[in-house]
Amino acid sequence: MEQLLHYCWKHKLFPLEPLVTADGQAVEVIDPGLHNRNSGPDFFNAKIKIGGTLWVGNVEIHDRATDWFRHGHDRDAAYDNVVLHVCGLIDADIQTHSGNHPPQMQLTVPPMVEQNYQQLLTTDSYPPCYRLIPSLKSLTVHAWMSALQTERLEQKTQAIARRVELCDGSWEAAYFVTMARNYGFGINGDAFETWALNIPLNCVAHHRDDLFQVEAFFMGQAGLLETDTIPKYYLEDALKEGYFTRLRGEYQYLAHKFGLKPMDVTLWRFLRLRPQNFPHIRIAQLANLYHQHRAGLSQLVECETVEQLQKLLETCVTPYWETHYTFGSTSCKTQKKLTVSSLNLLIINTAIPMLFAYGRHRSNQRLCDRAFDLLEQLRAENNHITRMWQQCGLDVHTAGDSQALIQLKNNYCDRKDCLRCRFGYEYLKRAESQ
Helix, strand or coil: CHHHHHHHHHCCCCCCCCCEECCCCEEEEEECCEECCCCCCCEEEEEEEECCEEEEEEEEEEEECCHHHHCCHHHCHHHCCEEEEEEEECCCCCCCCCCCCCCEEECCCCHHHHHHHHHHHHCCCCCCCCCCHHHCCHHHHHHHHHHHHHHHHHHHHHHHHHHHHHCCCCHHHHHHHHHHHHHCCCCCHHHHHHHHHCCCHHHHHHHCCCHHHHHHHHHHHCCCCCHHHCCHHHHHHHHHHCHHHHHHHHHHHHHHHHCCCCCCHHHCCCCCCCHHHCHHHHHHHHHHHHHCCCCCHHHHHHCCCHHHHHHHHCCCCCHHHHCEEECCEECCCCCCCCCHHHHHHHHHHHHHHHHHHHHHHCCCHHHHHHHHHHHHHCECCCCHHHHHHHHHCCCCCEHHHHHHHHHHHHHHHCCCCHHHCHHHHHHHHHHHHC
16 A cells, blocks of 8 residues: 555645645645655655745655654664655654654545556456556556666666676677577576677687687587587487597697586476477577677777668577487478578667667767667567557557567566556546546
8 A cells, every 4th residue: 555655746736625734734745755765764745835934855655654663763873854754654653863753644545546446456357457458648658668678778777887897897798698688588588698698709719710719619618519409319310420520629629728518418408399490499599690700899880770780690500400300300402591581580688688788888879869760760579568558459560669668568467566557647647637
C-alpha cells in the first residue's frame, strides 16, 4: 500500500475531500517534490501550504506513522528537513533527530484508484492493462515507447561498461565479448560470454592470419577439443576424419605456448537446440569473422547503414563445418551462413548498443544518434513478446518499437511495476475519473 501512496502523492491523485493535517490545518500541495529512489526522504523540495503558510522541504510517506520509528528516522538527521509526514494511518506522533514534530497528514487512496490497482495486480490476462491499450492516444504511446527505447539502450550500456572493466579497459575486447554473448542467441548467451572472456585476444592476434589456428584457439578454449566431449557413437568417425585430431594437436601446442586453460565444457547447452545454433557452428563462424578482421570496433564505427552492418557481420564456416554440426556427425553440405534475421538480431543486440555505449564513452552524440536511427531502419523483431502487444492493439513496426516493448514486459509487466509505467498511470487515471 505504501507504494500506492507514493504514486498518489507523486501524481496528485487525491480524494475529493479537503486535505488536512492531523491537527486540522488545511493542506494544499503546490508541488509534490522530486521522487527520491535512494536513501533519505521520499520526496525532495516539495512546496506545500499548511494552514496558509508555504513550506519548502522534504516529504516522507509511510503506511503507518509508527513506521517512522521502525525505520529509524527519529535517529537520522537526514530527515530533519521533513515538512510533512504522509501516512495511510496516523497511529503515533513523530519526532525528528533535532527534536521537531513535523505535521502529519492521513492520505486515503481514492477507491477507484485502489480498485483499479488491484485489478492490475491480480488479473490473469497478460498484460493486465490490455483493456486500456486500444484507447491510448498515439502521443502517449509514442512518448513512452521512446523513453523505453532509451532505457533499454542505457541498460545495455551498463552491461557493456561492466565488460569493459572485466577486459581491463579494452573496448575492443568488450565488443568481442558482447558479440560472442549474442552469438548464443539466448540459450547459450552466458556460456558464450564466459568463453569470450576466456579468449586471450592479444595472443590470438599473433596467429590471426591462420584461420586453422584461430579455430583451434576458439574451439580449445571452449573445451570442445577433448575426446570425452564427443558422443561415443560419433567418436570413431571424428578420429577417423582427422580434423578433430589436428585441431586438438594445434590447440595443445598453443595452450602450452600461452598457458591456456579451457572453460568448463558443461556450461554449453545442446538440449532443444537447433543444429545451426550448436556452439561448434557459432564458434566456427566467429573464428571466420575474426580471421577476416571484421570483428573490430573500428570497423563497426565506420558503418552508417543497416546494409553496411549486415555486410560487416556476414560470415560462414570453414569447409569441415559445411558438412558437420559437431565433430564426427555428418550433414548435408551447406555454407551455414547467418540468416538475415540472425544478422539483424546481432545488429540490434550487439552493434547498436555498442555504438550507443561507445558514443557515450567518447561524448560522441553522432554515434548515439546513429544507434537510434538504425533501430528505426530495422524491421521489428517477431517474437512472442511483440506478438502479444500486437494482439493487445499496439502497432509494432520498427526494431525500436520491439526493443521498447521487450523492455516494457521484462522491466515493468513481469515485475508488476505498473506504478512506474505510463500505461499503468493512464489506467489508474482513467479509473479515477470514472
